[in-house]
Amino acid sequence: MRIHHECVACAINQCQKIVEMSLQGEKERKKAMLFSLKRAAELFSEESIPAVVGGLLFLGLYKFIGNDDPFKEYKRVSNEVARSLLPEFEGADLRTALKLAIAGNVVDFSTGYTPERLEKDIRGVLSQELLIDHSENLFSLLEKGGKLLYLTDNCGEIYFDLLFIKTLLREFPGVEVFVEAKEGPIINDATVEDLLEAGFDEVGTVVSTGSRLPGTPLEYSSPEFRKLFRSVDVVIAKGQANFETLSGLGDGRVFFLLKAKCPAIAREIGVPIGSLLCLNLSLR
Amino acid sequence: MRIHHECVACAINQCQKIVEMSLQGEKERKKAMLFSLKRAAELFSEESIPAVVGGLLFLGLYKFIGNDDPFKEYKRVSNEVARSLLPEFEGADLRTALKLAIAGNVVDFSTGYTPERLEKDIRGVLSQELLIDHSENLFSLLEKGGKLLYLTDNCGEIYFDLLFIKTLLREFPGVEVFVEAKEGPIINDATVEDLLEAGFDEVGTVVSTGSRLPGTPLEYSSPEFRKLFRSVDVVIAKGQANFETLSGLGDGRVFFLLKAKCPAIAREIGVPIGSLLCLNLSLR
Known part of the structure; x- marks a missing residue:
């Protein structure tokens, strides 16, 4: 995109x-x-891809201001709050777990909400329908087993990704899971370190894109990551930056799980702002 | 500034x-x-002055998009709505008329308000105290007669400026009034044409800065305007752009009449955002 x-x-x-934060x-x-x-x-x-030029801009700014991780505290609180909410949703079914993974992308875990308020917001997202829903196709593919690459997005949200992956593995035990995060801090994106702290190594192999850019811009990724990306059977890509960096590939293995939060993404996909999506571009 | x-x-x-408008x-x-x-x-x-670089940027953009007056309709509606509200405030005393002139800078005449709602908002501003109030000094100076240069700001607002000037002339009949506006359209600023349409030529001499830039940046003004500016005894300067372009002069003749609407102006003056001011920088 x-x-x-x-x-x-x-x-x-x-x-x-x-x-202003720094x-x-x-x-x-x-x-x-x-x-x-x-x-x-x-x-x-x-011709710029928003997540790529945005990422390069922010990394340059980090250097200029001498702060390599301005969102450090924000991310810490997001992870802590999301982790504390998880028990509420333990044992969710597949469909609920998928929607929780989208809900995790929607809510802001760090804005000083009470846990009650946050839980209410998450249940609000759960009660919404997906406007485009290719999840049955996703689940059919996973039924066959094979390799799943799960591309994460933000801190906080990753705890709901973990719940979703655990649910997937319960339903589709033949699937081998790889979970991707960033090589280092960029805005509030999850890093490999965040994934390891959350315990993702218990459900699959944690991998780095080899880059700090948001999303998954393959031309900036490590050769190892690109090789892995080529080898997997299914990709679940969370959030807007993954959509921005992968939508141009025309790759039928990729399922985008996101809320269209901004007018640019909504216009690109052709849906109203705020739409919840489980979208495979080859199935439209 | x-x-x-x-x-x-x-x-x-x-x-x-x-x-997006164009x-x-x-x-x-x-x-x-x-x-x-x-x-x-x-x-x-x-070292940039915000109104100057902003104005140059917008004029360049007008040219690029081929629209010389994107705010034309917005300004027309603002003028119409403000004009229709004037009878409500006819016969205001000097102090009220001064605050109305500030209120005119605060409210947005064009956002599809009902006249009732707008009148309520204006009365809300009238009920606020000025945080810095050098109006007694202003009135003492005007008591002596001499030349007053009144620097206008936006369309809509100008109808309250007209009421204020009429009230000033009733109280201080010895004053000779010059009213300034822009040479041509820039954002929603009043032009000489707007002033003439509103009937300012009945209360004084309508003059152009000779420039389309917001505020009154003297280095961009015409030689005639600069000569007039040097010759007057008192200056009333409305709104933020006039503050931005004239605050650096250290000129004790200038009284700024404005609401500190944005964090930059509020920080520069050292007041909370939203403060109403009748400010002479030499009297602080």
Whole structure:
């Protein structure tokens, strides 16, 4: 997926958030925003993939401000809150577990919600229908066994991914699972370290993309990861950045699990903003 | 006033609004946002005055998208709605008329409000105290007569400026009034044409800055306007852009009448966001 017109302002607004999280002095903040503007102008073109240029922009900004992980505390709290909610949903059936994995992408685990409020929001997502639902095709494929590559997105959310993968393995014990995360910190994306801390190594093989960019841009991934990607039978790709970086492949093995949160993604897929999707582009 | 860190994203967000108002096709919108990003990167530096670089950016964008006045309809409706509300406030005393002039800068005349709702909002502003209030000093100066230069800001608002000027002239009949507006359209700022249509020529001399930039950046103004500016005894400067472009002069003749709407202006003046001000920087 190439950038849409909203991606420009969205990237700059995200830079401002990062700058405000990381720097206190107005003079330093101003310098960092001017850096962001000039770097964005260099990076963005009509053919850009939003997650790639956004990621390169943020990594440059991290370096400029001397903070390699501005979202560290945000991610820690997200993981903690999500982990504490899991027992509420233990024993979910396959369909509920799939929707929980999407719900995990929707709610913000770190905004000082009470656990009660958060649980209510998650149940709200569970009560919504998927607007595009190719999950039966996904499950039919998994029935045959083979290798599943699961591409994670954010911290917090990963605990619901773990529940979903456990449920998948209960239903389809013949499946061998590989779970991907980022090589290092980028915004609130899960890293390999986050996955290991959450215990993903008990359900499958934890792998790194070999890159810190959001999503799964194969041209920036390690040769090992690319080899693994080519070898698997089914891919579950969570969240917007994975859609942005993989939608152009035309790869029928990929099922995108996401909420279309922003106008660019919604327009690209041709659905209303807010739609919940389990989408295989080859099945449309 | 130089830019603060928020000015970068704010300018880009305003470009997006202009682009969405003017262009329908996603491809054209994307091109226009990429143009805005690159032009902003060229224009913005640490020493930039927000209204000046913002104005240059928007004028460049107007040219790029081939629309010389994207806010035309917005301004027409603002003027119409404000004009229709005026009779409600006829005969206001000096203090109320001054606060109405600030209220005119605060409310948005064009967002499809009912007149009742808008009147309620204006009365809400009237009930607020000015956080910094140098109006007694302003009135003492005007008591002596002399030349007053009144720098306008937005359409809609100008009808409350007209009421304020009429009230000033009733109280201080010895004052000679000059009212400034922009040479041509820029965002929703009033132009000389708007002032003439509203009947400002009945209360004083309508003058152009000789520039389309927001505020009153003297280095971009016509020699005639600069000469007039130097010659007057008192200046009333409405709104944020006039503050941005004139606060650096250290000119004790200037009284700024504004609401500190954004974090940058509020931080610059050292007041909470939302403060109503009648401010002479030499009197602080």
